[in-house]
Amino acid sequence: MKQNTFFLLAGIVGLVEVGLFWLSVVMRNPLIITAGFIMGVGLLYVARMTITDQREDERAVLITQKAGSRTLEVFWVLFFAVSLGSAVIGFSTPLGLPRPRELPHDFPRDEPHLGYFGILQMILLCCIAFLYIGFRVYYARKYGEWETDEE
Amino acid sequence: MKNKIKVFRAMHDLTQEALAQKLNVTRQTILAIEKGKYDPSLELAFKIARFFGVSVEEVFLYD
Numbered sequence: 001m002k003q004n005t006f007f008l009l010a011g012i013v014g015l016v017e018v019g020l021f022w023l024s025v026v027m028r029n030p031l032i033i034t035a036g037f038i039m040g041v042g043l044l045y046v047a048r049m050t051i052t053d054q055r056e057d058e059r060a061v062l063i064t065q066k067a068g069s070r071t072l073e074v075f076w077v078l079f080f081a082v083s084l085g086s087a088v089i090g091f092s093t094p095l096g097l098p099r100p101r102e103l104p105h106d107f108p109r110d111e112p113h114l115g116y117f118g119i120l121q122m123i124l125l126c127c128i129a130f131l132y133i134g135f136r137v138y139y140a141r142k143y144g145e146w147e148t149d150e151e
Numbered sequence: 152m153k154n155k156i157k158v159f160r161a162m163h164d165l166t167q168e169a170l171a172q173k174l175n176v177t178r179q180t181i182l183a184i185e186k187g188k189y190d191p192s193l194e195l196a197f198k199i200a201r202f203f204g205v206s207v208e209e210v211f212l213y214d
Contacts, residue, residue: 060180
């Protein structure tokens, strides 16, 4: 598969995912988008392995590895901190711990409550994507990606 | 780490792109190595030396 064909496929998969998300919301069934997303990403991973015209050498691999590991270092701290905060809300009452304060009247207490945490997670993931791009640019510059020469 | 890739390239009348194609890497990698921005792996260092028909120590200098 050509690299451009892969990008086209990725775009189509993205559109299908948006459709599945909409369907999932309409049918009030989170399993549709969950399963669809895993299958979509799985399909892209398999398709990526079949790309034939990709020129990726050891320097490019090093840049990707460095950026990925640095992003993960930041991500797990941020994600764990947010999850810990959420766990406190979940554990505070049933375990008999003193309730810190009354929740505001307009605080969501019903079913969609969990969904708001999902939105927060998605915002975090978007921030992480930008962070990864930042680290990638940093390491690409460090390892001479945009260096120019007389040739 | 310093290197003499540019010198050997000139001796063999090769462009960065041509050398990169022979070694199956990108031109940017050759440029980054020449400018000392990136130290190649042992494998690539041996490939470069073998391509020019010299030892690794003749191409790369550890300072």
